[in-house]
Amino acid sequence: MKNHTNGILDSYTLGNTHYDEVYTGSKQPRNHYTSMVERFNQLSLKDFERINNEVKTAFLNQGITFAVYAEDKKPDERIFPFDLFPRIIPNEEWIHLENGVIQRNRAINLFLHDIYHQKKILKDKVVPADLIFSSKNYLKEMVDFTPEAGIYTHISGTDLIKHTNGQYYILEDNLRCPSGVSYVLSNRVALKKSLFDLFDKLKTKAIYHYPEHLLEMLKSVKPKNVDNPTIVVVTPGMYNSAYFEHSFLAQKMGVQLVEGRDLFVEKDFVYMKTIYGPIKVDVIYRRVDDEFIDPLCFRKDSMLGVAGLMNAYRAGNVTLANAPGTGVADDKAVYHYVPDIIKYYLNETPILNNVETFHCEKESEGKYVLDNIDKLVVKPVDESGGYGITIGNRLTKAEIEEVKVRIKSNPRKYIAQPIMSLSVHATFIEESKEFEPRHIDLRTFCLMGKDSEYVLKGGLTRVALKKGNLIVNSSQGGGSKDTWVLD
Amino acid sequence: MLSRVANNLYWMGRYIERAEHFARYSKEIYFSSLDAPIMETYDRKFVLESMLYMTGIFDMDAENEKDVLFKIGLDTENPNSIISILNVARENARGARNAISTDLWEAINKYYHLVNNYSVETYISTGFYDLTQIILEQTSIVQGKISGTLLHDEEWAIILVGMHIERVIQVIKIINSKLHDIYKIELAGHPVTDMSFEWTTMLRCTESFDMNRKFYRSIPNREQVLEFIMLNPQCPRSIAHSVNGIQKYLLKLNSDDSIDARSITFKIGKLCAQYKYLTFEEYKDDIYGLLNSTQDLVMEISSELEKKYLSF
Numbered sequence: 001m002k003n004h005t006n007g008i009l010d011s012y013t014l015g016n017t018h019y020d021e022v023y024t025g026s027k028q029p030r031n032h033y034t035s036m037v038e039r040f041n042q043l044s045l046k047d048f049e050r051i052n053n054e055v056k057t058a059f060l061n062q063g064i065t066f067a068v069y070a071e072d073k074k075p076d077e078r079i080f081p082f083d084l085f086p087r088i089i090p091n092e093e094w095i096h097l098e099n100g101v102i103q104r105n106r107a108i109n110l111f112l113h114d115i116y117h118q119k120k121i122l123k124d125k126v127v128p129a130d131l132i133f134s135s136k137n138y139l140k141e142m143v144d145f146t147p148e149a150g151i152y153t154h155i156s157g158t159d160l161i162k163h164t165n166g167q168y169y170i171l172e173d174n175l176r177c178p179s180g181v182s183y184v185l186s187n188r189v190a191l192k193k194s195l196f197d198l199f200d201k202l203k204t205k206a207i208y209h210y211p212e213h214l215l216e217m218l219k220s221v222k223p224k225n226v227d228n229p230t231i232v233v234v235t236p237g238m239y240n241s242a243y244f245e246h247s248f249l250a251q252k253m254g255v256q257l258v259e260g261r262d263l264f265v266e267k268d269f270v271y272m273k274t275i276y277g278p279i280k281v282d283v284i285y286r287r288v289d290d291e292f293i294d295p296l297c298f299r300k301d302s303m304l305g306v307a308g309l310m311n312a313y314r315a316g317n318v319t320l321a322n323a324p325g326t327g328v329a330d331d332k333a334v335y336h337y338v339p340d341i342i343k344y345y346l347n348e349t350p351i352l353n354n355v356e357t358f359h360c361e362k363e364s365e366g367k368y369v370l371d372n373i374d375k376l377v378v379k380p381v382d383e384s385g386g387y388g389i390t391i392g393n394r395l396t397k398a399e400i401e402e403v404k405v406r407i408k409s410n411p412r413k414y415i416a417q418p419i420m421s422l423s424v425h426a427t428f429i430e431e432s433k434e435f436e437p438r439h440i441d442l443r444t445f446c447l448m449g450k451d452s453e454y455v456l457k458g459g460l461t462r463v464a465l466k467k468g469n470l471i472v473n474s475s476q477g478g479g480s481k482d483t484w485v486l487d
Numbered sequence: 488m489l490s491r492v493a494n495n496l497y498w499m500g501r502y503i504e505r506a507e508h509f510a511r512y513s514k515e516i517y518f519s520s521l522d523a524p525i526m527e528t529y530d531r532k533f534v535l536e537s538m539l540y541m542t543g544i545f546d547m548d549a550e551n552e553k554d555v556l557f558k559i560g561l562d563t564e565n566p567n568s569i570i571s572i573l574n575v576a577r578e579n580a581r582g583a584r585n586a587i588s589t590d591l592w593e594a595i596n597k598y599y600h601l602v603n604n605y606s607v608e609t610y611i612s613t614g615f616y617d618l619t620q621i622i623l624e625q626t627s628i629v630q631g632k633i634s635g636t637l638l639h640d641e642e643w644a645i646i647l648v649g650m651h652i653e654r655v656i657q658v659i660k661i662i663n664s665k666l667h668d669i670y671k672i673e674l675a676g677h678p679v680t681d682m683s684f685e686w687t688t689m690l691r692c693t694e695s696f697d698m699n700r701k702f703y704r705s706i707p708n709r710e711q712v713l714e715f716i717m718l719n720p721q722c723p724r725s726i727a728h729s730v731n732g733i734q735k736y737l738l739k740l741n742s743d744d745s746i747d748a749r750s751i752t753f754k755i756g757k758l759c760a761q762y763k764y765l766t767f768e769e770y771k772d773d774i775y776g777l778l779n780s781t782q783d784l785v786m787e788i789s790s791e792l793e794k795k796y797l798s799f
Contacts, residue, residue, distance in 0.1 A: 061597040062589075063581070238581050247584035257585040262489050262799060275493050275641065275740070275796040 007041025008048055008435065015424035015437030019164050021087060022426045032090045032486060035201040040085060045433060051194045052084060052428065058193070064186050066241045081479030082187055083427045084195060087440060087461040088202070094485040097168060097444065098455045100352030101158050103342060105446050106453070108173065108329050110345040112152040116142045116325065126344050127337045134412060135334075137327030137382065139290065141297055141310055147323045148221045149450035154321035155214070155285075160352070160442045162423035169353045169420060171441060173338070175330040176322060177287050180460040180480075181210060181445050182245035185252075187482040204484035205457040210445070211252035213456075217449035218253075218283050221319045229282035231255045232272065234263070236288050236304045246287050260288065265308030268315040283319045290324045332381040332415045333359055355420055360411040369416040370407065373400050376416040378407065391470060392419060422470055425481070427463050439464045441472050442483065458483035488586065490799035493645050495583035497797055500649025502576035503595075506569050507626040508657035512664070513538045513559055514619035515691040524684055527672050541664045543567045553611040560618060561607050569622060573602055588636040591629070598625035644739035648792070651732035655785045658693055658716065658726055659778045665689040666774065686712045693724045713774060714767040726781060727762040733788070734759050740796065751791050758784055 014020055014027055022033045029037040043051075059065070059079040068076045089097070114121050115132055122129040132138055157178025159171040188207055192199065215231070222229035235246035237259050250257035262272050263281065271278035286293060292302040294309040312318045328334065336357040339350040358365040358376070369376060373392050380388040390403050407414045424437035444459040461481040462472035472478040516537050523529040535549035542559050544567060549555055562568045577599040584592055601621055610618050630650075637643040669685050686707040690696040699707060699715050699722075720727040734755045745752050758781065770777045 060600055061593055063584075063592065063596045233585075238578070238584075243581075243584075247581075251585035251589070255585075256489060256492075258489060259491065262491050273490050273799050275488050275490050275645075 008043055008045055009037055009041050009426060012426055012435045013437070017164070018421050018437070018439070019162055019166055019423040020425075020437060021162070021423050021440070032088050032202075036086070036088065036198065039195075039198055039201055048084075048428070049433070052430075055082060055084065055190050055194050058190060059186070062186070064183070064244055066244070067239070080183060081465060082183075082190060083463055083479055083481045084191065085426055085428065085435070086191060086198070086204075086482040086484050087425055087442075088484045088486065089458065091486050094457065096351065097160065097442075098457075100168075100170075100350070101444050101446050101455050102453050103346065103348060103351050104158060104170070104173070104338060105153055105156050105448060107342040107345045108156075108175065108338065109150070109152050109448060111341045112323075112326060112329055113146070113150055114345075115328065117144060117146075121341070121344055124344075126340050127334070131331075131333055131337075132328060135328045135331050135382075137290070137325065137331060139325035139328075141314070142323070142325035145314055148223060148316075148319045151221055151321075151448050151450065152323040152326050153329075154217060154221065154323075154448055156322075156446045156448075158444045158446060160444065161420055164421045167353060169355050170335075170338070171355065171420075172332060172335060173330040174443075175326040176289060178443070178445065179242045179245050179287075180443055180462075181456065182248040183480050184445070184456065184458065184460045184483065185210060185248075187480060191482045202484065203487040205487050207457055210456050211249060213447055213454050214249065214285075215253040215255070217447045217452060217454070218285055218319075218321060220449035220452060221321065222282050223316055223319055226282045230272075230280060231283040231285065232258045232263075232281050234258055234260065234284055234286040234288055236260075236292070240287075242287065249285075260293075260302075260304045260306050263306045263309075265306060265312050268308070268312045268317050270306065270309065270312050270318045281318060283321065285321045290327060293320075293324065327382070332357075332379050333361075333412070336415070355417045358416045360407050360414040360416065366407070366411050369414075370404055373403055373416075375419065377419050378403055378414055378416045380413050381415055382413070389471065419470075422464075422472075425461075425463065427465070427479075427481075429465070436467070438467075439470050439472065440481070457485040488641050488645070490797055492583045492586045492642070494793070494797040494799065495579040496586065496642055496645045497649040497792070499576050499579035499583065499595075500646040501653040502572050502579065503626060503629055504650045504653035505657060506572045506576065506622060508654075508661065509542050509559070509569050509572065510619040510622040510626075511694060512541050512661055512692045514616065514623075515688060516541075518616065519684075519688045519691065525672060525677055525681055527668075527675055527677075533668070533671075537664060537668055540667065541660060556611050556615055557607065560615070561602075561605065561610055570602055573599060573622075583642075586642050588632065590636040591632040594625070594629045594632045598622075598629060601625065639739075641740055644736040645796075647736040648733055648740070651729045651736065652785055652789050654724070654729040655726055655733070656782060658724060658729065659782050661692050662689065662713070662716065663775070663778060665692065682709070683707055690716070695722055695724050698722050710767055710771070713771075717777075718762060718765060718767065720763070727759075730755065730758050730762055730781075730785070733785070737792075751788055751795065754784065754788055754791075 014023055023029055056079055059082065065077045065079050068078055111121065121127050122132060153175045155178060157174035160168050161171050162168050184207060218231050219229060232255055233246055233250040235243060235257055247257050258272055264271055270281045272281050288304050291298045292304045294305045294307065295302045296307045297310040313320055336359065339354050342348060342350045358369050360366040360369050376392045378390045422439040422441055425440045426435040427438040429436045440461050440463045442459050442461055445456040447454045461483045463479050463481055464470060464472045465479050466477050516534055520529060520534040527533050531552060532549050535552060535555045538559055539547055539549055539555060544558060547558060558565055559568060561570045563570055565571060577595055580587060580592060580595045605618055633646055669682065683706050686709060687696060689712055690699050690707060693716050695716055702715065703711050715722055716724060717726045719725045720731055722728055737752060737755055741752055747753055
């Protein structure tokens with residue numbers, strides 16, 4: 001390759017032990033990447049850096065930022081790093097993923113209905129009852145209540161990785177308030193503006209209509225007896241790190257963005273306070289966690305919620321998306337049982353692989369984990385954002401002992417998995433001014449409404465910008481890429 | 488429209504307008520003074536004091552020019568500095584992000600980043616004109632986006648109510664501030680004929696110099712200037728025009744043209760009528776009295792508006 005151009009990808013060194021998304025082992029671009037690699041190689045480093053800077057300024061001006069707070073200082077406003085080289089998924093590969101994601105979320109939805117009603121799966125001992133009832137995310141307020149159209153997980157984010165063997169694996173399910181979709185849409189817009197001729201070379205599937213699908217889905221689960229529902233998005237407020245996304249989605253759907261303090265409940269109906277008096281609210285896409293949504297039911301000190309909301313919900317006068325209590329199913333200890341859950345409710349073979357998971361609370365598995373911490377990733381079952389995760393081969397002896405103590409003190413709280421090798425993708429690194437392999441994953445976004453299922457084509461490709469890092473979360477130094485599903 | 492969002496939009500309008508007046512006043516006063524014909528106006532301390540007075544800073548001696556420029560422009564510790572006002576305007580826009588257009592939000596956000604990324608060192612050495620000019624231009628862009636990219640509904644109207652209320656208050660402050668300067672100069676014994684320079688500056692501070700020239704076709708004097716920027720409804724910076732604006736946009740929020748003397752619409756209607764039928768002759772001996780009563784009434788309307796529509 002080196003002899004015909006001075007392309008900016010020429011100096012790229014393969015990530016030898018991981019699956020490289022762009023290149024084969026002999027550094028030939030994979031078929032679906034050939035024209036993309038060619039195009040990037042026509043850019044000079046100078047042009048590339050200019051475009052890269054323009055995109056950064058555009059993100060800043062659009063306010064696609066998150067704030068990093070430090071004491072005594074003005075909050076530092078940072079953009080979520082965006083890498084211009086898109087990740088490409090061939091169509092047949094995507095169809096497999098899409099089917100797998102729908103299958104999984106369909107089963108999870110049936111599972112949620114079951115564990116809040118007859119609990120058949122627990123009685124049949126497919127999933128241990130203790131595991132469910134010991135979860136702090138199992139809400140007694142949801143028992144024997146059926147949400148509109150039986151939908152619990154209206155919006156779910158399923159995280160996937162590609163292992164060394166080129167196979168996709170489910171990393172985790174996000175069934176509460178998965179975020180990131182605004183970045184997917186903003187990344188596409190940014191790439192279209194900056195490298196528009198890429199779109200001549202390859203044809204990617206459109207994604208712009210996600211907010212339309214979201215709106216239609218929310219309308220489909222309106223309470224009975226409401227013709228033209230008033231829909232709102234509830235945000236914790238503009239200091240929340242995902243505020244950009246909350247306002248983005250509300251604006252793109254053309255619905256009101258509200259905070260808890262803009263709402264009140266009277267006689268089991270929810271109203272928002274407008275300049276001309278109260279207006280009834282019918283469907284709430286809430287981006288506030290369960291424990292904060294209603295201070296009368298959950299955390300008493302919550303300033304973000306609406307007193308009486310759960311009563312209005314249980315009276316069937318308002319729909320909450322997602323339903324409260326879905327967190328019990330994205331618990332990392334329940335993750336292990338999802339293939340069984342799929343077989344149990346759908347009588348189908350799971351389309352997507354699960355990563356082998358060890359439960360520290362099971363005696364035999366717990367012992368294996370304690371003996372092999374250096375070979376395992378240990379995760380708390382109920383944290384998000386990549387917090388509390390330890391990766392065995394990065395730990396010192398002392399750190400391993402610390403992890404052991406933590407597990408022993410509360411085995412229910414931890415699961416362990418083999419260290420999965422996330423695939424790598426060529427990513428521009430500003431410090432070295434070169435493309436280098438970086439680990440990536442994929443968050444898909446699935447919508448479930450009354451008689452409708454939809455998966456956004458592609459999703460959010462997150463990239464761990466720190467060399468060798470496996471954690472892709474934005475709060476831990478991750479960036480993202482535009483994701484193309486080929487047409 | 489949510490009351491909270493209305494509150495955000497109202498204050499966004501007020502702060503955008505306020506930042507612009509502070510920038511324009513400071514710029515005009517400062518640059519006109521550099522070759523001023525009268526000793527007092529030429530004096531640095533005199534000019535800096537006038538800038539501090541207008542921007543509401545009363546706890547600072549106008550000794551060090553760079554300190555004063557910093558305090559007025561880019562001092563984030565000073566809640567009345569242009570940068571602080573702009574930052575609050577932007578936070579209000581952010582709080583109402585989904586009520587405004589993407590175009591408007593990006594214009595405000597870009598304006599915010601331009602000012603926040605402006606080097607303090609450049610600003611106090613050579614960038615004072617440049618930065619104030621950026622502020623004036625960005626304000627025009629924001630105003631253009633308000634008029635051209637928003638649905639002309641209640642949300643749009645509340646922004647414009649805020650801008651017009653702020654404009655009345657700031658124009659009154661500018662007139663007060665310049666009258667105060669002129670009074671000091673007169674005390675020093677300068678003849679009235681030397682004053683056209685000061686009246687010109689007052690016009691420039693309210694962006695009305697060209698309009699005034701076109702209207703009167705003569706050298707500015709006390710009567711023409713005060714009549715123009717107070718009573719002339721055709722001048723978009725005049726008090727008369729601004730109170731008409733408050734009325735026009737308030738009626739979009741509340742179409743009930745009430746005869747109840749306690750209602751906001753009644754009060755603003757009465758104020759508009761007063762300005763419509765007033766002549767300079769009638770109030771020339773009590774300019775401050777008129778300015779004060781107008782300001783009080785507009786403040787009263789503002790607080791009632793907040794009570795009625797904006798509390799949540």
